[in-house]
Amino acid sequence: MSKVVEVKPVTRIEGHAKIKIWLDEEGNVKDAHFHVLEVRGFERFLIGRPIEEAPLIVPRICGICYTCHHLASAKAVDAYFGLQPEDLPETANMLRELMLMGNFIHSHSLHFYALAAPDFIVGPDADPRERNLVGVIKKAPEIAKNAIRLRAVGIKITEIVGGKAVHPVTAIPGGVSKGLTEEERQKLLPDVKWAVEFSKETVELCKQLIDKYIDLVKNVGVLRTYHLGMVDDHGVHQLYHGKLRFVDPDGNIAAEFPYHQYLDYIAERVEEYSYLKFPYFKKAGWPNGIYRVNTLSRLNVADKMPTPLAQEYFEELRRTWGKPIHNTLLYNLGRCIELLECAERSLEFLENPKITGSNLRVPVKPRSGEGIGVVEAQRGTLIHHYAADAEGLITDSNIIVATVQNNPAFDRLMCEESKKFIKGGQINEGLLNRLEMLIRAYDPCLSCATHTIAGHYPLVIEVVDDRDRLIAKLSNLE
Amino acid sequence: MKKVLVAGFGNILLGDEGVGIHVIRELQKLNLPPHVEVVDLGVNSTLLIDIFPNYDKIIIVDALVLTGKPGEVQKLSAEELLQVPRSSKVSLHEIDLPLTLEVCKQLYGSLKEVKIIGIEVEADSLHEVNLRLSSKAESAVKKAVCMILDELGVVNV
Numbered sequence: 001m002s003k004v005v006e007v008k009p010v011t012r013i014e015g016h017a018k019i020k021i022w023l024d025e026e027g028n029v030k031d032a033h034f035h036v037l038e039v040r041g042f043e044r045f046l047i048g049r050p051i052e053e054a055p056l057i058v059p060r061i062c063g064i065c066y067t068c069h070h071l072a073s074a075k076a077v078d079a080y081f082g083l084q085p086e087d088l089p090e091t092a093n094m095l096r097e098l099m100l101m102g103n104f105i106h107s108h109s110l111h112f113y114a115l116a117a118p119d120f121i122v123g124p125d126a127d128p129r130e131r132n133l134v135g136v137i138k139k140a141p142e143i144a145k146n147a148i149r150l151r152a153v154g155i156k157i158t159e160i161v162g163g164k165a166v167h168p169v170t171a172i173p174g175g176v177s178k179g180l181t182e183e184e185r186q187k188l189l190p191d192v193k194w195a196v197e198f199s200k201e202t203v204e205l206c207k208q209l210i211d212k213y214i215d216l217v218k219n220v221g222v223l224r225t226y227h228l229g230m231v232d233d234h235g236v237h238q239l240y241h242g243k244l245r246f247v248d249p250d251g252n253i254a255a256e257f258p259y260h261q262y263l264d265y266i267a268e269r270v271e272e273y274s275y276l277k278f279p280y281f282k283k284a285g286w287p288n289g290i291y292r293v294n295t296l297s298r299l300n301v302a303d304k305m306p307t308p309l310a311q312e313y314f315e316e317l318r319r320t321w322g323k324p325i326h327n328t329l330l331y332n333l334g335r336c337i338e339l340l341e342c343a344e345r346s347l348e349f350l351e352n353p354k355i356t357g358s359n360l361r362v363p364v365k366p367r368s369g370e371g372i373g374v375v376e377a378q379r380g381t382l383i384h385h386y387a388a389d390a391e392g393l394i395t396d397s398n399i400i401v402a403t404v405q406n407n408p409a410f411d412r413l414m415c416e417e418s419k420k421f422i423k424g425g426q427i428n429e430g431l432l433n434r435l436e437m438l439i440r441a442y443d444p445c446l447s448c449a450t451h452t453i454a455g456h457y458p459l460v461i462e463v464v465d466d467r468d469r470l471i472a473k474l475s476n477l478e
Numbered sequence: 479m480k481k482v483l484v485a486g487f488g489n490i491l492l493g494d495e496g497v498g499i500h501v502i503r504e505l506q507k508l509n510l511p512p513h514v515e516v517v518d519l520g521v522n523s524t525l526l527i528d529i530f531p532n533y534d535k536i537i538i539v540d541a542l543v544l545t546g547k548p549g550e551v552q553k554l555s556a557e558e559l560l561q562v563p564r565s566s567k568v569s570l571h572e573i574d575l576p577l578t579l580e581v582c583k584q585l586y587g588s589l590k591e592v593k594i595i596g597i598e599v600e601a602d603s604l605h606e607v608n609l610r611l612s613s614k615a616e617s618a619v620k621k622a623v624c625m626i627l628d629e630l631g632v633v634n635v
Contacts, residue, residue, distance in 0.1 A: 045491060045607050060491050063521035110524065132577060137584045148585070152528045166520045 019435060021418050021463045023471070027425025030466075032414040033271075034407060034444070043397040051077050051371075051388045052173050058384070058399070059167040062445055064110075067103035067158060067168050068377035069384070071096055071240065074171035075373025076384040079260065080392075081173055081364040085241045091357035092175035095161055097240040098349045099168055100375065101342040102157025104239065105150065105195060107378050108295075108339040112202060113147035115440050116332045120209040143205070146198050153195045157346060160184050175361025182356055192347045196309070199340040203313055206336040210329070221328025221417060221438050224249040225409045226281050226291035227300040230259075230376045235303030237314075237341070239376040245301045246281055246291065251324040253301075255283065259374035262383055266400075269408075278408045279400065290408045293380025294442060295334030300324035305337075307344035313337045328413060328441045335378075366392035377402055379443060403445040413438060422463070425471070432461060432474050479513040480534035484626060487540040487575065489521050493608035494548075494599040494615040498540040501597075501622045514630060523575040530582045535591040537629055539622055540575065542596035549614035550598040551621040553629070556589035593629060595622050 018035040046054055055073040059066035074096070075085070085093055114133040121143070122135040130138070137144040155165050162168025163178055170178045210217050226249060230242040244262065246254040255265055268277035269286050281289035291297075300323065305311040314337060321330065349355050368390040374383050380402025387396040414435060421431035436459055463472040486502030489495045505516045515533075519525050530536070544562065545552070556579050583589050597618045611619070627633070 045609060057491075060489060060520065063489075066520070134577065134580045134584050137581065145585075148527060148581075151524075155525065155528060165525060166518065166522055 019414060019459070019461045021414075021422070021461065022468075023422065023425065023463065023465050025466045027423070027465070029415055029419045029422050031411075032418055033411050034414060034439075043399055046386070046394045046397045049394050051080055051366075051386060051392045051394050054384075054386060054394065054397075055171055056167075056169060061399075062401075064107045064445070065103065065377040065379065065382070066166070067099055067162060068375050068382050070162070070168045070171055071100055072373045072375045072377075072382045072384040074173075075241075075375065076371040076386050077173050077373070078364075078371065079373060080367075080369055080371030080386060080388055082367065082369075083174060083362065083364065088175050088362060089357070089359040091179065091354055092360050093241075094349050094352065094355055095176050095178075095180060095360075096171055098180075098346060098355070099158060099161045099170070100240050101346040101349070102154045102161060104154070104342040104378060105199075105339060105346065106154025106158065108335050108342070109147060109150040109154065109199075109202065111378070111443050112206065112332065112335055112339070113144070113151075115443065116335075117205070117209065119437070119440075120213065146201075150195055150198050150202070153191045156191060157188060160188060172361065173364045177360070179358055179360050180356050185350055185356055189347075189350055192343065192350055195343040196340070196347055199336075199343040200309060203333075203336040203340055206333050210333060213329075216437075217327055217329045220434065221413050221441065222326050223328070223409060223413045223416065224326055225412075226254060226284065226289060227297035227324055228281075228291050228293050228381055228405070229298035229301040230374070230381065231256075231302050237298060237302035237305050239338075239342075241375070244374070244381065247301045247324055248284075249324070249326070251300065254281065259383070260372040262372070262374070262400075277404070279405045280408065287408070287412075290412065291405065292409045293402045293405050294331055295338050295378075296325055296327075296331040297334075297380065298376060299334050299337065305341055307341050307348065309344055310337055310341035313340065328438055331441045366390065379403055379445060380405055401445060406442060406444070410438075410442060410444070425465075427463065427472055427474075432459070435459070435461065481532065482514045482535045482537070482630060483529065483533040484514065484516045484537045484539065484630075485519050485526065486517070487519055487521060487523055487538065491607050491609065493610065494612055495541055497597045497599060497611060497615045497619060497622075500611060500615075500619050501539045501595075501626070504619060504623050505626065508627075510630070510632060514632070523578045524581075526578050527581055527585070530586055533591075535593075537593050537595060537626055538575070539595040539626065540597070541599045543599060544596065545598050548598050548600040548612070549618050551618050551625060552596050552598075553625060554594045554596055556583075556592035556594065559594055560589075595625055595629075597622055 020033050021029060022031040024030040054077060055070050058069040058073045061069050113136065118131045118136050122131050122139050158168060159165040161180060163170045170176045227247050229245060230238045231245050232238050232242045243256055244259050245256045248254045257265055265282055266279050267282040268279050270277055280286050281291050299314060305314045370387045372385045374381060382402060383400040385398040386394055388394050417434055417438060418431065421428040461474040462470060465471050484505060486498040488498035490499045499518050502516055502518045560576055560579060579589055599615060
């Protein structure tokens, strides 16, 4: 049973995606676990720091969703000071949300054009070294140039509203430190108008690719789970502020709550093979309460989109695929619909005269207590929870990122998919590509530092027998 | 006057992984001539794509895992970096820097004015949150600053 099937030389894979597959005595798949980079201790470095510094430090956690960390942190800090978004000036909330929209435009377009689409634009059988953004530039130069331009619009919004292109700094306790001038508004308007148009084309392109590969979309990575996302009081899809909603695998609302009550609804489980804690929906218990977050999950929990063009595609999505939708590859389409929504919403903000308002913050006073701030990050619900003493120094913190919430579901998915490729100890060649494709659809955070845009997604799969002996190691590294 | 960009990459929360940013912070304390811009780009190498055409010369500073000798500082041309086989883990976040450079090459035609100052770090140390540099990395920061000033042709700062 424990014959070595294949071992490819693997150089230095620490920190990249590693999947472990356990076989039973008959050589069939029993379990699978996706080891995301288990970076330890992000919360530790906040202890002892003044709480208002947290929003400036946490953007360093991730190179994709830095703005989300900045804003979730700012909301937690506000909450510590006894403030909710409704206590802040309207202009401050608008600017914070506009900053978030900019981040989503940047990263959602980057993910689609550099990670998801290349497989399909350049061709799934093409040389892996061409299945990336460079390959897209060669094969479809106009699309690539527009993709790069769309990304740049998102970055520009972040830079102007957030103060820096890289790590935004303008969300401060009680509001924002920088307003938007009329000149800046005029500068952004034409780019954002164009962004709406090209985002729409992006949705159309995604739909075409889905039609072309419809068998894969229908059959790969379908797993019934709960879903979690943010909506407002009318059930409208929200990214910056709202309440949290769980829907069950049939699409019924299972719970709806203000996010500061998250501990009543989300429990955490520790598994032997990982020090990470895996969240699940408390009421449904483990493992039934396994849930997913991320683009499609958000669309599953929402009743409506906040902008008209996105709403049209949302309705079409429901008509075509039902509710809720469990197909992993459709997270890509969800991403494109959100991209469009964020472009439309950015335009709405820029066309609203209040965006250049001068009332930017309310005063705050330190007090002992806690604060919880939640936003939807690209990959899903992001929770920042701090406790601080009467001087405003952090005494404890808890940060729950999206990827860890998706991990249990993802492990189940991989287990199911691997069964199609491993039987009686025999490993079918297509396993590696298939798991790679699944990972890409989720866009897991492999650590703050390794959000690769290389088409060559560094991945190692270890298959072990029922006595934990390594029988195969597959890798897409050379 | 040629416009020059010195761009640092790295994650300062992960110890030596952020050594490039520490170099940037040292450079920002100096009185550099106005045509030189020094920027902390965090872990976002793709930002280079947008700002690339604004400069005549670009110096990138970052952590590398290449020679296996932590503390070593070397200068590479962009083309040399692109020759490094993909299976070599160059650095945690720099796996996408080569591709970013390839994108720039494809869009803008040439990488000949792009230089990389690479600081070799210990791969296994890079996964714990740590706000401090190892002593080897600290010494390497000084070396890297000198190499960059040399590359800039700047003296007496």
